[in-house]
Amino acid sequence: MRRQVPLIITFVVGSILIVAVFIPHRPFSAYDEHFSMYFDIIAVFAFILGAGNLIKIHGNKIYRRARDWQYSIVTVVSFSIVLIIGLFKLGNPAGIAGAVDVEGSWFRYSYDHFFLPLSATMFSTLAFYVASASYRAFRAKSWQATILLATAFIILLGRTFIGHLATAWLPPSLGFLQVPLLANWIMAVPNLAGQRAIMIGISLGIISMSLRLLLGIERGYIGAETK
Numbered sequence: 001m002r003r004q005v006p007l008i009i010t011f012v013v014g015s016i017l018i019v020a021v022f023i024p025h026r027p028f029s030a031y032d033e034h035f036s037m038y039f040d041i042i043a044v045f046a047f048i049l050g051a052g053n054l055i056k057i058h059g060n061k062i063y064r065r066a067r068d069w070q071y072s073i074v075t076v077v078s079f080s081i082v083l084i085i086g087l088f089k090l091g092n093p094a095g096i097a098g099a100v101d102v103e104g105s106w107f108r109y110s111y112d113h114f115f116l117p118l119s120a121t122m123f124s125t126l127a128f129y130v131a132s133a134s135y136r137a138f139r140a141k142s143w144q145a146t147i148l149l150a151t152a153f154i155i156l157l158g159r160t161f162i163g164h165l166a167t168a169w170l171p172p173s174l175g176f177l178q179v180p181l182l183a184n185w186i187m188a189v190p191n192l193a194g195q196r197a198i199m200i201g202i203s204l205g206i207i208s209m210s211l212r213l214l215l216g217i218e219r220g221y222i223g224a225e226t227k
Contacts, residue, residue, distance in 0.1 A: 003219075003222055006221075006222045007216045007219070007222070010213060010214065010216075011214050011215070011216065013035060014210070014213065014214045015214065016028070016031050016035075017031065017032065017035060020032050051079070051083070054075070054076075054079065055076060055079075058072035058073075058075050058076050059072075059076065062076070081110075082107070082110055085106045085107050085110060086100050086107050089105065089107070090105075090106045090107075091104075091105050091106035091107075091109070092104075092105040092106070092107075093105065134152075151186060151190075154179060154182055154183055154186060155183045155186060155187065157179045157183070158179045158180045158181075158182060158183025158184065159183065163178075163179030163180055163183070164178070164179065164180050166179060167179045167180075
């Protein structure tokens with residue numbers, strides 16, 4: 001019975017929210033707002049569980065002196081400092097009643113001067129992995145890879161002044177062959193069509209997974225089956 005209750009709650013709540021989309025009248029019109037409030041309440045406890053799990057995992061790693069346990073110390077210390085600053089709103093010009101991210105607060109300072117630079121650093125390192133993956137993908141081993149390579153080359157040239165200078169001599173009758181215009185056409189027509197196809201596929205996948213959740217076919221969110 002303990003495993004049936006979450007399935008029933010999921011089915012009832014999911015069905016009501018689906019009906020509320022197609023019948024925007026009372027009482028269904030108020031359900032979306034109410035359930036969103038319940039979600040926020042549950043999310044608070046989820047954040048507490050997540051924080052406890054983070055402390056538990058990295059604490060065990062520090063205690064066992066596991067591989068790279070020094071990084072776990074940095075994680076736990078940084079988490080604890082930001083948590084204390086946020087909970088007690090230290091250095092907040094508006095006091096304990098003010099917003100946690102108000103300009104001039106220690107929390108805002110730590111976000112602007114530590115978190116954002118570190119995030120930018122992490123994303124900047126991805127450029128090297130993207131370049132490596134692009135090199136492997138763009139090697140013309142097949143006609144599909146050749147098309148991909150030629151398309152990428154046109155778009156790269158179209159975003160620089162070199163592409164404009166290389167095809168500026170073309171007559172007006174062949175103006176559509178200018179690299180910048182050709183790059184814009186590729187982005188606006190074939191690329192957009194591919195994006196829409198991907199979004200349609202994602203939407204169908206979301207619908208399929210939602211039906212599996214509502215009907216109780218997918219039960220991974222309530223844990224493994226016990227025999």
